[in-house]
Amino acid sequence: xxxxxxxxxxxxxxxxxxxxxxxxxxxxxxxxxxxxxxxxxxxxxxxxxxxxxxxxxxxxxxxxxxxxxxxxxxxxxxxxxxxxxxxxxxxxxxxxxxxxxxxxxxxxxxxxxxxxxxxxxxxxxxxxxxxxxxxxxxxxxxxxxxxxxxxxxxxxxxxxxxxxxxxxxxxxxxxxxxxxxxxxxxxxxxxxxxxxxxxxxxxxxxxxxxxxxxxxxxxxxxxxxxxxxxxxxxxxxxxxxxxxxxxxxxxxxxxxxxxxx
Amino acid sequence: xxxxxxxxxxxxxxxxxxxxxxxxxxxxxxxxxxxxxxxxxxxxxxxxxxxxxxxxxxxxxxxxxxxxxxxxxxxxxxxxxxxxxxxxxxxxxxxxxxxxxxxxxxxxxxxxxxxxxxxxxxxxxxxxxxxxxxxxxxxxxxxxxxxxxxxxxxxxxxxxxxxxxxxxxxxxxxxxxxxxxxxxxxxxxxxxxxxxxxxxxxxxxxxxxxxxxxxxxxxxxxxxxxxxxxxxxxxxxxxxxxxxxxxxxxxxxxxxxxxxxxxxxxxxxxxxxxxxxxxxxxxxxxxxxxxxxxxxxxxxxxxxxxxxxxxxxxxxxxxxxxxxxxxxxxxxxxxxxxxxxxxxxxxxxxxxxxx
Numbered sequence: 284x285x286x287x288x289x290x291x292x293x294x295x296x297x298x299x300x301x302x303x304x305x306x307x308x309x310x311x312x313x314x315x316x317x318x319x320x321x322x323x324x325x326x327x328x329x330x331x332x333x334x335x336x337x338x339x340x341x342x343x344x345x346x347x348x349x350x351x352x353x354x355x356x357x358x359x360x361x362x363x364x365x366x367x368x369x370x371x372x373x374x375x376x377x378x379x380x381x382x383x384x385x386x387x388x389x390x391x392x393x394x395x396x397x398x399x400x401x402x403x404x405x406x407x408x409x410x411x412x413x414x415x416x417x418x419x420x421x422x423x424x425x426x427x428x429x430x431x432x433x434x435x436x437x438x439x440x441x442x443x444x445x446x447x448x449x450x451x452x453x454x455x456x457x458x459x460x461x462x463x464x465x466x467x468x469x470x471x472x473x474x475x476x477x478x479x480x481x482x483x484x485x486x487x488x489x490x491x492x493x494x495x496x497x498x499x500x501x502x503x504x505x506x507x508x509x510x511x512x513x514x515x516x517x518x519x520x521x522x523x524x525x526x527x528x529x530x531x532x533x534x535x536x537x538x539x540x541x542x543x544x
Numbered sequence: 545x546x547x548x549x550x551x552x553x554x555x556x557x558x559x560x561x562x563x564x565x566x567x568x569x570x571x572x573x574x575x576x577x578x579x580x581x582x583x584x585x586x587x588x589x590x591x592x593x594x595x596x597x598x599x600x601x602x603x604x605x606x607x608x609x610x611x612x613x614x615x616x617x618x619x620x621x622x623x624x625x626x627x628x629x630x631x632x633x634x635x636x637x638x639x640x641x642x643x644x645x646x647x648x649x650x651x652x653x654x655x656x657x658x659x660x661x662x663x664x665x666x667x668x669x670x671x672x673x674x675x676x677x678x679x680x681x682x683x684x685x686x687x688x689x690x691x692x693x694x695x696x697x698x699x700x701x702x703x704x705x706x707x708x709x710x711x712x713x714x715x716x717x718x719x720x721x722x723x724x725x726x727x728x729x730x731x732x733x734x735x736x737x738x739x740x741x742x743x744x745x746x747x748x749x750x751x752x753x754x755x756x757x758x759x760x761x762x763x764x765x766x767x768x769x770x771x772x773x774x775x776x777x778x779x780x781x782x783x784x785x786x787x788x789x790x791x792x793x794x795x796x797x798x799x800x801x802x803x804x805x806x807x808x809x810x811x812x813x814x815x816x817x818x819x820x821x822x823x824x825x826x827x828x829x830x831x832x833x834x835x836x837x838x839x840x841x842x843x844x845x846x847x848x849x850x851x852x853x854x855x856x857x858x859x860x861x862x863x864x865x866x867x868x869x870x871x872x873x874x875x876x877x878x879x880x881x882x883x884x885x886x887x888x889x890x891x892x893x894x895x896x897x898x899x
Contacts, residue, residue, distance in 0.1 A: 291664070375648075378617055
């Protein structure tokens with residue numbers, strides 16, 4: 284049953300504009316971040332601790348650009364998921380779906396899995412372009428890349444890709460929750476992005492300790508493999524707790540609520 | 545128990561209707577409240593299996609809410625019911641055998657008509673051959689690959705019907721399938737619905753177009769402010785409304801004299817002026833035409849026009865839904881004392897008191 288819902292959602296997501304838009308946006312974010320990261324690297328360390336060319340030459344240098352793109356990838360993922368779910372209410376298409384699949388929890392689960400696979404695929408494609416871009420930029424800036432292709436370098440890249448996938452899925456699930464609860468793609472995207480990006484940033488700047496509790500900060504920390512203020516394990520645990528609670532509430536509301544759209 | 549049912553309104557016609565073998569849809573006391581507002585109120589609905597049933601009522605009467613409850617989209621506040629023999633609360637048991645178009649066709653604008661149907665087919669575990677067959681059935685075989693956003697209103701409605709046909713339904717529920725269509729499109733949908741019924745489907749169709757309902761439906765449900773006003777055969781509803789004879793004389797004086805003569809026979813009659821023409825409406829069917837003609841001739845009155853006028857569904861609908869009309873039923877001049885509305889109002893009063 285979940286498979287049917289999954290396959291049905293993929294019929295929708297195969298459309299070209301969605302592919303070009305989402306994969307293009309995510310790839311663009313990764314490529315741009317990689318370019319900016321490597322182009323902005325300094326020859327010598329400065330007082331602010333900015334990235335140096337010597338640091339980029341390490342095994343982890345290949346993944347530096349990707350590391351910086353976590354939040355932006357999250358924003359795109361959130362928007363795509365919120366649009367996919369909120370759009371069912373906005374377009375009035377949800378009622379058609381529920382007549383063919385009355386098990387609402389099955390419908391929601393299948394759709395969610397389809398959106399997550401779509402977005403993880405986008406991250407994987409973007410990573411390939413990010414790696415190519417990193418090699419080109421390394422060549423332009425004269426950064427040795429032998430360490431990047433070592434076993435350690437590949438291991439770092441694999442770990443980062445996993446972290447980015449987890450972070451992207453987290454943002455996407457939040458987008459799904461916003462779409463279902465707010466029942467409008469436009470409101471879900473606008474409200475969600477406003478909370479996750481500027482509002483959380485303002486709160487964190489005002490009260491730095493809140494970084495350990497705010498959702499987008501946790502997801503960003505996961506994308507970076509942990510940060511100085513939020514360890515990776517703690518971020519995963521906090522996000523998991525938030526999402527499990529939110530998914531249960533969303534599922535309950537979705538199953539119980541009248542469909543009048 | 546009669547399938548033709550009357551709600552608690554005492555002034556609504558009681559129509560006897562032959563008990564069908566079974567009901568595709570049957571509800572008892574179905575009620576839906578949105579906060580303090582009662583959208584559907586104690587609805588006892590019975591849709592005979594294999595019939596084409598019309599569902600009519602004014603805007604906001606509760607038609608769409610009722611349909612949504614039948615499809616499991618909206619939870620009933622109270623009441624029970626069955627669809628295709630399964631309880632309303634177990635929609636997953638009957639929805640695979642139900643096709644529905646609810647409140648107009650809604651699809652993904654960027655997807656083609658075929659892709660839109662594929663979304664639903666995959667979800668319902670249906671083979672893709674059904675998608676092509678459904679598109680062909682509604683005449684969209686040649687346009688299936690075009691984006692939905694490029695479809696005309698008529699094509700959108702047909703795609704909505706195609707979506708409803710996907711599972712090969714036993715029960716087809718269509719909410720306003722002719723909304724916004726031109727006469728040609730309406731005729732197409734009408735022919736389509738007839739063909740579905742010929743194949744044995746039960747068709748339950750809501751519409752504002754009463755002339756269409758009259759043409760395609762044999763069974764009718766009328767609701768107002770969520771309450772059942774009438775259900776039963778369309779023919780029976782129309783037959784219960786007394787036929788009238790329309791008579792025109794050479795001049796107004798003759799019309800006035802004839803009015804008195806007719807009233808003298810105990811029949812209801814009145815003079816009506818419309819579009820500069822004056823005629824006499826008499827509560828009688830055409831079997832009395834000979835007597836009327838002789839009566840006129842014997843008094844030196846020449847009839848220049850004599851015709852029987854059968855009421856339309858629209859008139860019957862207005863009669864049972866308009867409060868002002870309902871309040872006046874039984875007090876009108878035309879049918880007083882000579883059957884027709886007056887007689888029925890009396891009958892209704894009795895039945896109403898029994899309830």
